[in-house]
Amino acid sequence: MEMPSGKRSKPNIMVTGTPGVGKSSLCEQISEITGFEWIQIGNFAKENDCLDEFDEEYKCPVLNEDRLIDELEETMSGGGVIVDYHGCDFFPERWFDIVFVLRTDNTQLFDRLRQRGYSGKKLEDNIQCEIFQTILEEAKESYAQEIVHELQSNTPEDMESNVERICSWVDLFLQNNE
Numbered sequence: 001m002e003m004p005s006g007k008r009s010k011p012n013i014m015v016t017g018t019p020g021v022g023k024s025s026l027c028e029q030i031s032e033i034t035g036f037e038w039i040q041i042g043n044f045a046k047e048n049d050c051l052d053e054f055d056e057e058y059k060c061p062v063l064n065e066d067r068l069i070d071e072l073e074e075t076m077s078g079g080g081v082i083v084d085y086h087g088c089d090f091f092p093e094r095w096f097d098i099v100f101v102l103r104t105d106n107t108q109l110f111d112r113l114r115q116r117g118y119s120g121k122k123l124e125d126n127i128q129c130e131i132f133q134t135i136l137e138e139a140k141e142s143y144a145q146e147i148v149h150e151l152q153s154n155t156p157e158d159m160e161s162n163v164e165r166i167c168s169w170v171d172l173f174l175q176n177n178e
């Protein structure tokens with residue numbers, strides 16, 4: 001049976017968005033402040049043998065989603081987890097109490113990804129993904145509208161206010177579930 005959200009004493013948080021919008025930078029800070037476990041899905045998949053064949057077009061390995069979900073289930077059921085990934089539609093809906101979608105202006109995202117060494121199709125596809133707000137739509141289709149929040153992530157000030165906002169929400173959740 002599905003566990004209704006809100007039954008966990010500590011919440012699980014999804015932080016998603018196009019590569020380069022600042023998920024990891026944000027999650028690292030939230031994890032430090034809250035003490036919650038931060039799981040970068042890419043790394044977790046590598047460490048827990050949840051990768052399948054290599055995608056030649058995108059030059060990256062493909063996630064074995066079913067295995068990943070099995071591997072994560074126990075951790076997620078304990079609550080207090082921050083999941084960081086550039087996609088969100090294949091996770092069980094019941095895992096998350098709140099979903100944050102980070103957004104960055106195209107020109108800024110372009111510069112960040114270029115700095116990271118992205119070029120050609122990989123760079124273009126990621127910029128398009130942000131222009132078409134693909135991940136935001138994915139989040140809205142996969143989770144209840146009221147738990148999906150779009151956050152701007154253009155400047156260090158945005159980052160600071162996002163950290164504050166998420167940590168305040170966590171405090172409130174913890175108070176309400178004592």
Ligand SMILES: Nc1ncnc2c1ncn2[C@@H]1O[C@H](COP(=O)(O)OP(=O)(O)OP(=O)(O)O)[C@@H](O)[C@H]1O
Binds near residue numbers: 022023025026085158
């Ligand atoms: N709000 C922000 N203002 C200014 N710079 C930012 C902001 N957020 C992130 N950055 C910078 O953008 C770059 C990408 O950030 P980060 O690695 O956190 O993105 P990401 O979304 O986790 O990417 P990926 O999905 O590929 O892991 C870093 O150099 C980071 O310092």
